[in-house]
Amino acid sequence: MSLRGFGLSVLFIAVLAGCGKKDDGVAVIKIGSVAPLSGAQTHIGKDNENGTRLAIDEINAAGLSLGGKPVRLELIGEDDGAEPKTANIVAQKLIDSGVVAVIGHLNSGTSIPAAKLYSDAGIAQISPSATAVKYTAQGYKTAFRVMANDAQQGAVLGQFAVKKLGAKRIALIDDRSAYGQGLADEVEKAVKTAGGSIIDRQYTTDKATDFSAILTAIKAKNADLIVFGGMDPQAGPMAKQMKSLGLKAQLLGADGMQNGNFIKLAAADAEGVIASSPGLPLATMPGGPGFKQRFIAKYGEIQLYAPYAYDATQVLIAAMKRADSAEPAKILAALTQTDHTGVTGPIRFDAKGDVTGGAVTLYQVKGGAWTTLETIK
Amino acid sequence: MDIFAQQLVNGLVLGSIYALVALGYTMVYGILELINFAHGEVTMIGAMVALAVMGALLGVNPDLPGIMVVIAGALVAIPACMLLGYGIERVAYRPLRHAPRLAPLITAIGVSIILQNVAMLVWGRQYIAFPPILPQISFVVAGAQITAVQLFIVALSIAVMIALWFLVQRTRLGSAMRACAQSREVASLMGIDVNRVISTTFIIGAALAAVAGLMVSAYYGLAHYYMGFMLGLKAFSAAVLGGIGNLGGAVLGGLLLGVIEALGAGYIGDITGGFLGSHYQDVFAFFVLILVLVFRPSGLLGERVAQRA
Numbered sequence: 001m002s003l004r005g006f007g008l009s010v011l012f013i014a015v016l017a018g019c020g021k022k023d024d025g026v027a028v029i030k031i032g033s034v035a036p037l038s039g040a041q042t043h044i045g046k047d048n049e050n051g052t053r054l055a056i057d058e059i060n061a062a063g064l065s066l067g068g069k070p071v072r073l074e075l076i077g078e079d080d081g082a083e084p085k086t087a088n089i090v091a092q093k094l095i096d097s098g099v100v101a102v103i104g105h106l107n108s109g110t111s112i113p114a115a116k117l118y119s120d121a122g123i124a125q126i127s128p129s130a131t132a133v134k135y136t137a138q139g140y141k142t143a144f145r146v147m148a149n150d151a152q153q154g155a156v157l158g159q160f161a162v163k164k165l166g167a168k169r170i171a172l173i174d175d176r177s178a179y180g181q182g183l184a185d186e187v188e189k190a191v192k193t194a195g196g197s198i199i200d201r202q203y204t205t206d207k208a209t210d211f212s213a214i215l216t217a218i219k220a221k222n223a224d225l226i227v228f229g230g231m232d233p234q235a236g237p238m239a240k241q242m243k244s245l246g247l248k249a250q251l252l253g254a255d256g257m258q259n260g261n262f263i264k265l266a267a268a269d270a271e272g273v274i275a276s277s278p279g280l281p282l283a284t285m286p287g288g289p290g291f292k293q294r295f296i297a298k299y300g301e302i303q304l305y306a307p308y309a310y311d312a313t314q315v316l317i318a319a320m321k322r323a324d325s326a327e328p329a330k331i332l333a334a335l336t337q338t339d340h341t342g343v344t345g346p347i348r349f350d351a352k353g354d355v356t357g358g359a360v361t362l363y364q365v366k367g368g369a370w371t372t373l374e375t376i377k
Numbered sequence: 378m379d380i381f382a383q384q385l386v387n388g389l390v391l392g393s394i395y396a397l398v399a400l401g402y403t404m405v406y407g408i409l410e411l412i413n414f415a416h417g418e419v420t421m422i423g424a425m426v427a428l429a430v431m432g433a434l435l436g437v438n439p440d441l442p443g444i445m446v447v448i449a450g451a452l453v454a455i456p457a458c459m460l461l462g463y464g465i466e467r468v469a470y471r472p473l474r475h476a477p478r479l480a481p482l483i484t485a486i487g488v489s490i491i492l493q494n495v496a497m498l499v500w501g502r503q504y505i506a507f508p509p510i511l512p513q514i515s516f517v518v519a520g521a522q523i524t525a526v527q528l529f530i531v532a533l534s535i536a537v538m539i540a541l542w543f544l545v546q547r548t549r550l551g552s553a554m555r556a557c558a559q560s561r562e563v564a565s566l567m568g569i570d571v572n573r574v575i576s577t578t579f580i581i582g583a584a585l586a587a588v589a590g591l592m593v594s595a596y597y598g599l600a601h602y603y604m605g606f607m608l609g610l611k612a613f614s615a616a617v618l619g620g621i622g623n624l625g626g627a628v629l630g631g632l633l634l635g636v637i638e639a640l641g642a643g644y645i646g647d648i649t650g651g652f653l654g655s656h657y658q659d660v661f662a663f664f665v666l667i668l669v670l671v672f673r674p675s676g677l678l679g680e681r682v683a684q685r686a
Contacts, residue, residue, distance in 0.1 A: 040601065043501070202646065202655045219380075
């Protein structure tokens with residue numbers, strides 16, 4: 001064994017060494033990205049990382065100079081598995097490795113606890129996709145997001161359900177993640193304000209595939225509309241199981257399920273499902289179709305939030321350019337002055353770090369594709 | 378519509394899926410006293426291979442009859458998983474047969490992680506959709522709605538259990554298996570090729586896993602490289618609940634776990650006035666498991682066996 005083992009370890013060390021940075025005299029600035037790269041949400045996690053990577057590759061190709069010196073940005077992608085406890089570990093790891101800012105995390109449940117660590121370290125955290133109200137309400141000056149939060153989205157969904165769809169008996173399901181739960185809470189408030197009634201509230205998890213029990217309970221209460229706060233891996237089978245249980249209620253969801261994967265998973269049963277998504281439809285944005293083309297050429301189909309991850313990174317790069325520095329404190333100061341037109345819409349931050357005037361668009365599945373219903377500002 | 382009947386049907390279908398997977402765990406444990414933690418992942422590979430074959434067939438001719446395509450998928454997935462099951466045993470367990478019991482347990486977990494990552498590399502991280510080719514027929518039985526796929530799952534798990542019982546109790550191979558379960562040394566002295574019997578057990582278990590994987594993905598409409606993990610855990614719990622090593626116990630445990638989960642999720646919110654929600658359904662199932670194990674450590678149908686030295 002010893003000779004072979006020795007050979008293997010030499011090889012291993014050689015491989016490790018090969019992974020090291022090229023030393024071409026250009027200063028390297030590290031930017032972190034955190035998203036689930038393992039577990040059930042891997043597909044959308046990798047999507048976020050690729051969105052960030054595209055923005056970084058583009059700026060590196062174009063060349064970036066800060067303070068008169070050429071610099072190269074380096075992406076450090078970490079995996080939090082959508083688990084809050086892992087989120088803190090990788091956040092600390094990124095801080096220790098000297099990143100100047102972090103794009104992430106993907107989930108609200110992971111962004112919220114990590115925000116404290118980034119705040120203590122004084123580095124900016126821009127989440128492309130954490131929409132729970134709590135994320136920016138914790139009072140950390142380092143937390144930003146580029147997507148409308150759940151209060152905005154929940155209000156639109158609740159209003160829409162009662163006023164436009166005329167739903168009388170509304171049932172809520174959420175996946176008990178910070179995102180799903182927060183969204184369902186906001187929808188509940190909005191439905192009550194609009195004069196509708198919530199007849200049942202059921203719960204599942206972000207790892208479940210069987211919803212027959214809770215759907216049966218909802219069916220027993222004669223709901224005419226079900227609002228789901230959660231992601232596409234659950235929404236797909238949920239739509240299928242609603243059909244096979246003979247539930248006639250309309251399914252209404254949010255950005256977590258407003259993607260192509262949902263339609264693939266629910267197949268024919270996706271027809272008629274309505275979901276909202278913050279921002280404008282990609283096709284109607286000035287840079288939208290171009291971004292889509294460049295992204296697909298490199299990484300394949302967009303899963304969900306890649307455009308937001310791309311925008312978050314662009315916002316960060318713009319702040320670095322304005323500050324003409326990669327010092328975390330200077331980046332932070334510049335970030336608050338952001339006025340950027342990204343592929344998902346205009347981005348400006350309010351005092352809490354939320355994006356101001358975020359639009360919310362409603363989509364419905366018709367003929368096997370999401371079609372735009374209306375955009376509400 | 379009768380809600381209770383519907384919840385019972387929901388539970389029975391879920392339970393039948395657990396039972397199909399649990400049968401594979403229990404067979405291996407019965408002979409080797411090894412918990413084959415890679416079994417859940419073999420189920421996943423079965424689903425993935427079947428979906429890949431079905432996708433390829435439909436790509437060539439989208440008008441093929443749905444049931445034929447599914448059968449073709451199964452006909453490729455079953456031998457593929459058999460080969461995989463044989464390979465796992467040969468590589469990860471056989472060299473450790475005389476090692477302390479903890480060693481094969483760790484290689485089992487290792488194999489399961491390797492299979493997950495291989496599947497992720499081959500089929501990607503996305504959820505893969507089951508093509509909508511099966512006819513959506515549903516029946517109403519005693520006020521409960523049940524689809525053809527669900528009915529087939531329940532019937533299949535019962536049929537498989539009976540077939541396995543027949544194999545173990547009534548065939549030469551079965552008596553060889555039982556002999557190996559009692560004492561491998563004595564069995565080999567009697568001229569039984571112990572390695573062959575164990576390999577065969579793994580191959581049969583893997584074939585079951587392939588069928589289970591296909592059924593799960595047909596029912597939920599999706600497959601994913603991670604799907605084997607929770608399924609394996611639940612099925613393992615079902616096998617333990619019923620008495621691991623006992624074929625009838627695996628089915629009983631699976632059905633029981635499924636029904637408890639469905640009834641728990643369906644009624645817990647109303648019973649506790651919203652204090653505990655339906656997301657506690659897993660807690661409910663595992664709580665029952667703990668209770669049973671406290672009072673009957675060998676499971677519901679398990680026999681008390683003397684500890685081996």
